[in-house]
Amino acid sequence: MMPPRSDPLFWLAAGVLLAGLLMILSAWRMRRVRGLSSGRTLALDDVTLYSPYYALRGRPDRIVRAGGTVIPEEWKSAKRLWPGHIAQMGVYFLLIEERFGVRPPYGYVVLGTGERRRIANDEKLRAWVLDLSSRIRDARRRLLEPTRPRPRPAQCRACGQRDNCSERVA
Ligand code: SF4
Numbered sequence: 210m211m212p213p214r215s216d217p218l219f220w221l222a223a224g225v226l227l228a229g230l231l232m233i234l235s236a237w238r239m240r241r242v243r244g245l246s247s248g249r250t251l252a253l254d255d256v257t258l259y260s261p262y263y264a265l266r267g268r269p270d271r272i273v274r275a276g277g278t279v280i281p282e283e284w285k286s287a288k289r290l291w292p293g294h295i296a297q298m299g300v301y302f303l304l305i306e307e308r309f310g311v312r313p314p315y316g317y318v319v320l321g322t323g324e325r326r327r328i329a330n331d332e333k334l335r336a337w338v339l340d341l342s343s344r345i346r347d348a349r350r351r352l353l354e355p356t357r358p359r360p361r362p363a364q365c366r367a368c369g370q371r372d373n374c375s376e377r378v379a
Contacts, residue, residue: 248275299338
């Protein structure tokens with residue numbers, strides 16, 4: 210029950226109510242500005258997902274539980290959708306499936322213009338991302354392999370290390 214208006218507590222309680230209302234309005238406005246969809250937020254850029262199986266890691270800007278599933282949302286300052294944005298979403302789909310046991314049917318990339326682009330989690334995207342990640346893993350493994358120089362003979366002839374080098378070609 211509110212205290213009478215003559216009581217200073219009345220104005221204190223009114224101030225607290227007003228501040229709460231303003232915070233709710235501000236949060237609602239922020240959600241609209243940032244293109245947030247409805248649904249329960251499970252993570253807001255504070256959960257890093259990792260899959261030892263795929264050797265993939267990612268941190269979606271937002272993970273939402275909505276309509277009986279879990280979807281990722283990613284905000285970009287770019288004004289258009291790039292293939293890298295779609296690949297990143299494909300990685301999130303795999304990571305969310307592994308973490309939450311739910312295969313997201315889609316996700317959203319929210320562009321700098323505020324436009325929400327829906328990315329379908331279809332077989333084509335999944336195959337593309339799995340192929341990309343497999344090629345990245347192969348490239349990482351090769352980083353540990355020594356590289357063979359392919360100098361031109363003129364380079365070796367002018368090289369100060371030629372007497373110590375087993376790879377020289379002249
Ligand atoms: S001599 Fe050896 S280090 Fe020098 S340019 Fe040739 S390969 Fe390279």
